[in-house]
Amino acid sequence: MQRVLHILATRRAAIVVIAAVILTLAGFAVWAARTTYQSVNNVQRLTTVNDAFQDARHAIAQENLAARRYQLRGEPVHIREYDAARAELNKSLTTVRALGSPETMSHVTVGSCLLCTTSMSRLLHSPNGGRNATGRLPYFASAAAV
Secondary structure, eight states: OHHHHHHHHHHHHHHHHHHHHHHHHHHHHHHHHHHHHHHHHHHHHHHHHHHHHHHHHHHHHHHHHHHHHHHHHOOHHHHHHHHHHHHHHHHHHHHHHHHOOHHHHTTOOHHHHHHHHHHHHHHHTSTTTTOOTTSOOOOOOOOOOO
């Protein structure tokens, strides 16, 4: 009789151990799925931020190019190109601000970019088209890079 009780106790203990192992594996599977989901979300967010940085770099180059063309030719079409590039820069920097972390924001010189573009915009949109008293366009430095 005692032998039968020992076998039953052993079976019950084995069932409890197997149930604990199954629950542990299920918990690990839930943790792994959640971690993978968070990683995918982070990769998507960081890819979007990276794309926004690249768009901002391109917009700054386009601004600079439009400003240089305006210096050389003085045509109003270049002011419109400049405005379009500036709008793209503002959109890109808004995306970076919205999705970027403080670490990514420390790598962008948003203040200097906006300062350069603001002073350039004032120059190009002035009543005399940015020309000085002699009718010439002043030479200005290129915009800061992101």
